[in-house]
Amino acid sequence: MTTLSVSGLNVWFSTEDGPLHALKDVTFDIPERRIVGIVGESGCGKSTLINAILGLLADNGEIRNGEILFEGQSDLTKLTRREMQDLRGPRISTVFQDPMGALNPVLSVGEQMINIQYRSGQSKAEKAARAIEMLKLVRIPDADSALNRYPHQFSGGMKQRIAIAMSLMMEPALLIADEPTTALDATLEVATIELLQDLQEQIGCSVMFISHHLGVIAELCQDVVVMYAGEVVERGTVRDVFHDPRHPYTRRLLECDPARQTERTRVLPTIPGEIPDLRHRPEGCVFAPRCLERHPGCDMAQSERMVAPGHAARCNLVDQSAAEGESA
Template sequence: MSTLSISGLNVFFSTEDGPLHALKDVAFEVPERKIVGIVGESGCGKSTLINAILGLLADNGEVRSGQILFEGSHELTQLSKVEMQNLRGPRISTVFQDPMGALNPVLSVGQQMVNIQYRDDASKAQKAARAVEMLQLVRIPDAESALGRYPHQFSGGMKQRIAIAMALMMEPALLIADEPTTALDATLEVTTIELLKDLQKKIGCSVMFISHHLGVIAELCDDVVVMYAGEVVERGTVRDVFHAPGHPYTRRLLECDPARQTERTRILPTIPGEIPDLRARPQGCVFAARCLQQHLGCDQPQVEQNLGHDHAARCNLADEVSNQEVSA
């Protein structure tokens, strides 16, 4: 049984210029005790996906069809507001990109860490002890006195570790990490990722890890889901997707990763063009306008092609593409 199983998810936003099709036929699984990376450039629908799962879409957003099945039994799109509130936090928790903003500036870290356990009947002292335990787990030095300090007295990396501690305090089944390392510098990024990996093993939860940093995904994740313009264009194990990408977009994304550059270059490779206007989705492939491997079928709807065990790409040429060598 998968912790999270999404199928046929379509999300629309109503805008002044008509409906915007933000997520189209999104389907993927987050298996139990696995870390799944979601990768894609800005505007590809990563945040919309998180909000749809959490039931926190903006007022003009709407899940028009599809299923978000959590732990096999909860259909998240059908739950009431209160049922959803009871899942968020204890069962599904979230870590956000900006560690500076995720903590309330006027409450001490201890107050916030005790506050977040409000569903528990434990005494205040027990809750504080639990907070100290969690802070030690995320390697905050001098955890006990840290409780009395305010967020501005911690560095960015420490704040992000505190946020992670708070997210994992209730031992959720699913942790959604929304670019948790993007705002951190490179060294902190590595330690934070190792910490996340450790904690995930210890708690035994599943993680949905959103990032646009391919190196981080490769390092941390078991599976990867590549999104483009609100569609899942490719999904599979990190190994399969990174070594034999079946979608031209994945291929280009990998080629553009600065970490893969072996030679000095003045200009880093990019993918020219922009994400299409989602209010008027193209009939055929969403990536066609920027794709270098155009062929006759690009103006037709693309069907997800199976490329092997749990590896699929939404490109009619996927078989051919996956056999090409990854350049650069």
């Protein structure tokens, strides 16, 4: 069963300078018990996607069409505020990027962990016991007294582990991890990823892991979705996409990964140009203005093409490059 199935999702924002098409025909699946990485540069619509799933779009944002099917039954775009609020936390939970700001500074860790269990119907002591159990699971030292402490008394890495404990405490079906390791240093990053991996296996949830760190995605995820300017440009298993990238953007992104540089260079490669102004989307391929393989066919609207079962790319070169890929 698929935990989350997003299909044809379109999100628009009304701005002072006119409507902005933030997400265009976004389609991807998060199968049960799998970790799906979402990768893309800043401004590619990752945050909008999270907010659309959580039902927390800003007031000027609107889902025009498309559906977000959760656990095969409820379409999240059609739920009432109240129904959506009931899903957030127990069924779909989130770990945010900034561990420093994600916890309330004036409430004790215990109160925050107890408050999010407000629907469980258990006694306060039972909720506290559950919180302690989770803190032990994420290896917070002295978990019992940690409940009475405040966020500023923990280090950044510990705060992020507390945030992870909070998000998995109710054993959700889907965990959305929004760049959970970006604010941490490299050693903590590895430890946090391993922790997430362990807990995911224990709880058996699906994870939507947002990151711009390709190495982390390759390490942690089974599937990957590459986003550019609010569109899914390529998706498939990590193996397929990373070893056989079909969209020019994916290829450029992989070339720019510092970990893939084989020679010493003074200047790391970048993709020249900028993400287009989403108030004026180009008619054809959204990546065309920056694409090195651009040709007249790119001026027409692009649809997603299947490369292989489970591997799709939104580029009209796909069929011929598939053929060339074999001979090269």
